[in-house]
Amino acid sequence: MSIRVVREPANAKADIVLVHGLLGDQAPWTSEAGLFWPEKLLAAKAGDGCILSFEYDATISSFFDEDAEINDISGDLINEVMDHRLEKDKEERALIFVAHGLGGTVVENALVRAAQHPKKRELIGYVQGILLLGTPHFQDSSLSAATKYFQFANIPDSEIPAGSDLKEKAHQLISIPPAFSALKQDGAEFEIEGFYAGVKTKAGGKDVKIVDEDLARCPEAPPPEKLARNQLRLSQYDADDDKDFKKVVRVIVQWMSKIVIPEEEKGAQNVSNATFSGSHNSGLQLGQNAGQLKGFSFRNG
Secondary structure, three states, rough: EEEEEEEEEOOEEEEEEEEEOOOOOOOOEEOOOOOHHHHHHHHHHHEEEEEEEEEEOHHHHHHHOOOHHHHHHHHHHHHHHHHOOOOOOOOOOOEEEEOOHHHHHHHHHHHHHHOOOOOOHHHHHEEEEEEEEOOOOHHHHHHHHHHHHHHOOOOOOOOOHHHHHHHHHHHHHHHHHHHHHHHOOOOOEEEEEEEEOOOOEEEOOOEEEOOOOHOOOOOOOOOOEEEEEOOHHHHHHOOOOOOHHHHHHHHHHHHHHHHOOOOOHHOOOEEOOOEOOOOOOOOOOOOOOOOOOEEEEEEOO
């Protein structure tokens, strides 16, 4: 697992971190024509963003596993991001996560777990937004939809878990949405936007909707928007005039425009011991990143 630096301009004011999910036979964020769009398309739209790609071995057992391997992946994501931001001029950059499929679950879980760590939780204050591309939010009532992921991974029908077996393998996935919702309710003020696939995906010889609108709905976020492509192609774009690409990149550009960089002569504003309670807070607004946030805490109001 590692962070790949796609592009890092000298004047970067935000780290844009891409986190993939299950890939099929394609390389991360690469179209069938071989275009790696974060470098070829996104860089032109977000010129003052440092573009990073978190890369890891994503298999079906990475997410559906009794040993909760997703916790290891989520922990590595936070550690890799923090390692990249060790230098003085990087540590106060805003953060934007762009995640595809179960990669969004990795991001949500990473922030939930970071909030429980006295040092790592400081990173949450720099998160401007999280963009989810077909990320499922499983509950007990919707867990049967998870079998489509096993079909997508070409697992034989006879080996696809069901009932209590499926619930055991997905116990960590089920726990993440309510924990992420609680993080937002406790004062984390990053924005969340989501999209879902409006076209069916080939999985196990069938055309299926792997993540429909209801499953893509993230707690504490606006309703997801439909894109005219299948689940896999939510992370693949070939041209900057693609209608779906415009929708996706528009969100990123809007978030970038909200990031405030203090003038050098005024110096960075230091904020210590800021507290966040419900929708009210004292101190710097989360996501405004004008200086260093230290010692803040989330709590219920």
